[in-house]
Amino acid sequence: MLTDHAALAPFIATIAKDPKISSIGTLALLVEAPGEFTIEQQSRIWALADIVSSWPNVQEAVPGVTNLMLIFDQPPEALDGLSAAIVELWHNLPCRDISGKLIEIPVIYGGEAGFDLPAVAARTRLSERDVIRIHSGGEYTVCAIASSPGFGYLHGLDPRIFMPRKSVPSLNMRAGSVTIGGMQTGVAVVTSPNGWNAIGWASLPMFDPLSDNPSLMLPGDQVKFRIDRIEL
Amino acid sequence: MIEVLTSFALNTVQDKGRVGVRRFGVSTSGVMDPLALTVGNTLLGNDENAACIEVQTFPFRIRFTIDCAFAVTGADCMARLGEVSLPPWWCAQAKAGDVLQLNAPKRGARGYITFRGGLDLPLILGSRSTHLRSGFGGFEGRPLMAGDALPLCSAAAPTEGRVGFGAEPPDIAIPAPVDGKALQVRALRAGEYDLFPTAMQDLFWSTLWKIGMQSDRGGYRLAGPKLLLPEPVEMRSHGVVPGVIQVPPAGEPIVQMSDANTAGGYPKIAAVVQADLWRLGQAKPGSFVTFKGVSYREAVAAMDPVENYLARVGTTSALYRAL
Numbered sequence: 400m401l402t403d404h405a406a407l408a409p410f411i412a413t414i415a416k417d418p419k420i421s422s423i424g425t426l427a428l429l430v431e432a433p434g435e436f437t438i439e440q441q442s443r444i445w446a447l448a449d450i451v452s453s454w455p456n457v458q459e460a461v462p463g464v465t466n467l468m469l470i471f472d473q474p475p476e477a478l479d480g481l482s483a484a485i486v487e488l489w490h491n492l493p494c495r496d497i498s499g500k501l502i503e504i505p506v507i508y509g510g511e512a513g514f515d516l517p518a519v520a521a522r523t524r525l526s527e528r529d530v531i532r533i534h535s536g537g538e539y540t541v542c543a544i545a546s547s548p549g550f551g552y553l554h555g556l557d558p559r560i561f562m563p564r565k566s567v568p569s570l571n572m573r574a575g576s577v578t579i580g581g582m583q584t585g586v587a588v589v590t591s592p593n594g595w596n597a598i599g600w601a602s603l604p605m606f607d608p609l610s611d612n613p614s615l616m617l618p619g620d621q622v623k624f625r626i627d628r629i630e631l
Numbered sequence: 632m633i634e635v636l637t638s639f640a641l642n643t644v645q646d647k648g649r650v651g652v653r654r655f656g657v658s659t660s661g662v663m664d665p666l667a668l669t670v671g672n673t674l675l676g677n678d679e680n681a682a683c684i685e686v687q688t689f690p691f692r693i694r695f696t697i698d699c700a701f702a703v704t705g706a707d708c709m710a711r712l713g714e715v716s717l718p719p720w721w722c723a724q725a726k727a728g729d730v731l732q733l734n735a736p737k738r739g740a741r742g743y744i745t746f747r748g749g750l751d752l753p754l755i756l757g758s759r760s761t762h763l764r765s766g767f768g769g770f771e772g773r774p775l776m777a778g779d780a781l782p783l784c785s786a787a788a789p790t791e792g793r794v795g796f797g798a799e800p801p802d803i804a805i806p807a808p809v810d811g812k813a814l815q816v817r818a819l820r821a822g823e824y825d826l827f828p829t830a831m832q833d834l835f836w837s838t839l840w841k842i843g844m845q846s847d848r849g850g851y852r853l854a855g856p857k858l859l860l861p862e863p864v865e866m867r868s869h870g871v872v873p874g875v876i877q878v879p880p881a882g883e884p885i886v887q888m889s890d891a892n893t894a895g896g897y898p899k900i901a902a903v904v905q906a907d908l909w910r911l912g913q914a915k916p917g918s919f920v921t922f923k924g925v926s927y928r929e930a931v932a933a934m935d936p937v938e939n940y941l942a943r944v945g946t947t948s949a950l951y952r953a954l
Contacts, residue, residue, distance in 0.1 A: 421821065422819060423870075423871065423872055423902050424821075424874045424903065424930075425904050425905045425930045427870070429822055436867065461654045461870040463868050463894060464867040470653070474905070478927060544654060544655050545656050546893060547656050547764065547765065548656045549656055
């Protein structure tokens with residue numbers, strides 16, 4: 400028995416880290432996965448969201464990037480007990496496949512809407528065509544929908560085209576702008592000030608408030624950007 | 632119909648806001664002072680979530696095209712129906728053609744007008760609140776303008792009842808601790824509180840914060856000393872709710888309010904308790920606020936006086952309506 404435990408110990412140590420749980424006011428709790436960002440931790444967050452959203456008093460479970468915010472109808476009576484239940488569940492989650500749908504988004508790269516493409520090319524020391532080739536060649540995973548309605552936080556950007564956010568946001572960046580912000584990429588959903596870098600534009604509607612399923616992207620979906628046209 | 636005669640910037644149709652759609656990136660919107668909405672509807676015998684007009688720029692004038700019972704709550708806007716002055720937190724009867732005017736309040740920031748039966752506007756994602764940034768909900772997804780005609784739910788209106796009575800304003804019924812001239816609101820520590828050095832934590836609780844002029848329904852910027860971390864903290868994007876106080880790297884705290892993004896990534900030092908959010912919703916840019924740390928148990932118990940107050944208003948309103 401002892402030898403069995405010894406053999407298992409390192410493995411247990413790597414998975415046994417607890418999530419960090421903290422309150423945000425009286426009606427919300429934030430659960431943060433331990434350790435670095437990995438797609439495995441992200442899918443554990445989705446699995447956790449699936450289960451806890453049916454718990455009593457949970458109004459909504461809101462996935463973020465390797466974290467989950469729970470919103471309650473009423474302040475939970477015993478935070479300690481609730482936290483312990485979440486930790487226990489975290490260590491016993493069923494596997495959830497990345498089984499979302501595949502969304503193909505046609506993009507007009509460059510041009511008027513992709514006005515930051517030259518800056519991205521200059522900073523990454525690539526040609527504009529190479530930036531487009533790398534961006535459209537990637538496959539991305541929707542981690543979470545947040546910030547604005549239907550805006551997907553996409554994971555999977557090639558490190559060669561990482562591009563820091565701007566210190567001064569562009570005013571009134573157009574809805575549909577295909578952008579890079581740090582190690583993430585996304586499609587702007589509303590026309591507004593935006594600190595990400597616009598490299599193209601997509602006409603595919605991302606959000607329909609009149610639909611029961613308002614957001615085209617959902618956590619776990621796969622996204623591919625296809626070159627519709629290049630305007631250099 | 633309700634016809635808008637005069638409206639400056641950013642007066643909108645709101646109810647309690649959108650529930651259960653944050654996972655699609657949709658913020659709640661909704662009134663900044665939920666007590667004012669609830670009482671405004673309770674006085675009229677409405678569903679307590681019936682849509683109202685939130686007025687935050689003045690003067691604001693509407694004309695009734697039909698007879699309609701209404702209530703005015705929130706900040707005391709010295710409302711006048713025609714030539715008649717209305718007491719604050721009061722319901723009254725308008726005749727077709729009457730003009731209601733709300734004036735700039737001396738104290739408080741926002742006035743609310745509720746109508747018997749509510750405003751007949753479509754439910755979008757479960758709410759009639761205006762989502763200004765995305766342009767949906769409320770009246771055509773935008774602030775009200777002179778010339779707008781808002782339909783009333785006459786068909787769904789509750790049975791007629793007496794009007795011409797009021798409710799005790801909640802800032803009198805549930806007095807707030809006042810620290811000098813500043814509003815004091817209670818707050819709970821949030822996730823990154825312990826990352827701030829003790830001196831910064833103390834500074835947060837002891838400072839008389841000025842609500843910056845660039846404050847709106849999205850959030851309040853707090854002017855005062857800088858709250859700095861010993862080293863930058865990188866947070867992954869996560870959900871936030873109204874009341875959370877985030878501290879961007881420059882050290883100027885921001886309290887998220889009704890129209891705030893669903894997600895944030897700045898360290899969170901504290902969050903205002905639910906029971907005090909309505910008071911903060913009535914705080915004007917340029918006014919002062921202090922934060923008092925409370926335990927979770929105290930934060931939960933703080934809702935009791937609010938719920939008791941609403942229950943009292945409900946009971947007395949039902950009695951008056953039946954007279």
